Amino acid sequence: xxxxxxxxxxxxxxxxxxxxxxxxxxxxxxxxxxxxxxxxxxxxxxxxxxxxxxxxxxxxxxxxxxxxxxxxxxxxxxxxxxxxxxxxxxxxxxxxxxxxxxxxxxxxxxxxxxxxxxxxxxxxxxxxxxxxxxxxxxxxxxxxxxxxxxxxxxxxxxxxxxxxxxxxxxxxxxxxxxxxxxxxxxxxxxxxxxxxxxxxxxxxxxxxxxxxxxxxxxxxxxxxxxxxxxxxxxxxxxxxxxxxxxxxxxxxxxxxxxxxxxxxxxxxxxxxxxxxxxxxxxxxxxxxxxxxxxxxxxxxxxxxxxxxxxxxxxxxxxxxxxxxxxxxxxxxxxxxxxxxxxxxxxxxxxxx
Numbered sequence: 001x002x003x004x005x006x007x008x009x010x011x012x013x014x015x016x017x018x019x020x021x022x023x024x025x026x027x028x029x030x031x032x033x034x035x036x037x038x039x040x041x042x043x044x045x046x047x048x049x050x051x052x053x054x055x056x057x058x059x060x061x062x063x064x065x066x067x068x069x070x071x072x073x074x075x076x077x078x079x080x081x082x083x084x085x086x087x088x089x090x091x092x093x094x095x096x097x098x099x100x101x102x103x104x105x106x107x108x109x110x111x112x113x114x115x116x117x118x119x120x121x122x123x124x125x126x127x128x129x130x131x132x133x134x135x136x137x138x139x140x141x142x143x144x145x146x147x148x149x150x151x152x153x154x155x156x157x158x159x160x161x162x163x164x165x166x167x168x169x170x171x172x173x174x175x176x177x178x179x180x181x182x183x184x185x186x187x188x189x190x191x192x193x194x195x196x197x198x199x200x201x202x203x204x205x206x207x208x209x210x211x212x213x214x215x216x217x218x219x220x221x222x223x224x225x226x227x228x229x230x231x232x233x234x235x236x237x238x239x240x241x242x243x244x245x246x247x248x249x250x251x252x253x254x255x256x257x258x259x260x261x262x263x264x265x266x267x268x269x270x271x272x273x274x275x276x277x278x279x280x281x282x283x284x285x286x287x288x289x290x291x292x293x294x295x296x297x298x299x300x301x302x303x304x305x306x307x308x309x310x311x312x313x314x315x316x317x318x319x320x321x322x323x324x325x326x327x328x329x330x331x332x333x334x335x336x337x338x339x340x341x342x343x344x345x346x347x348x349x350x351x352x
């Protein structure tokens with residue numbers, strides 16, 4: 001299948017077609033992905049987000065990969081919902097070091113009625129700073145989705161995680177159809193979707209293809225597609241899974257780029273385990289979004305200054321928000337990143 005045929009936006013991909021993309025020679029696949037990427041994006045710009053855990057641990061979901069699940073003993077310190085002002089202070093710091101999007105994640109099955117007013121104030125406050133806003137709060141009902149949209153939420157992250165066929169082996173406390181329903185509510189409310197999945201949970205090639213098919217065959221492609229590599233945490237059921245082959249991971253990014261040519265494909269969780277050469281290949285394959293900070297919710301992520309050093313070596317610059325382009329000065333961003341001090345509250349990205 002040529003790059004020219006995959007540059008068009010489609011919503012009718014079949015398993016046979018997608019598996020054929022995965023099974024191409026590696027160089028051919030990367031060439032196609034890079035060609036499609038250049039047709040829609042500046043190949044030397046990467047969107048940069050910061051992720052903050054606003055409520056940590058004690059989640060009632062049983063996701064086998066997640067250290068925040070209350071079903072497993074991982075030694076994670078549980079924290080209640082952060083105060084609104086503290087969240088806004090961290091958002092201001094994120095903007096100062098060059099983030100254009102601030103993502104807030106809470107370890108909930110769904111937001112409670114008592115917590116929603118505080119969540120909405122966080123969205124309004126971050127939005128007022130000129131940052132794009134993103135949240136991941138679990139399952140939403142229609143009223144909650146409308147309230148978030150009215151507060152100014154730009155993106156909602158709700159990952160599908162894997163294929164429908166493999167999903168039940170990973171999660172039993174929420175159905176696949178419920179995840180799709182939340183995404184439909186988000187889209188109907190006028191917000192943008194951030195949705196992707198995880199590699200390394202014991203899934204097959206069919207499952208990896210099946211995940212991408214679910215995303216690409218939505219009525220509208222997600223604007224952001226995070227591709228995560230499992231971060232194995234002691235105490236979770238997946239702690240002893242085999243490592244993902246690096247070339248298989250790059251193939252996943254490349255096929256995601258081909259299926260969703262206009263989406264930002266995010267190199268997400270697992271970057272701490274990737275060397276610079278693998279990350280460079282990821283950008284070549286069409287990844288053009290990262291989280292930076294020091295943690296990805298509860299797992300380690302490369303420090304921001306290391307990211308900027310790699311960007312400088314590759315000739316990559318952070319992507320600025322178009323409507324705030326005059327406010328974002330590259331030299332100031334790079335200097336701020338180099339001078340950044342460690343913060344316990346920053347989390348490097350990948351799940352939005």
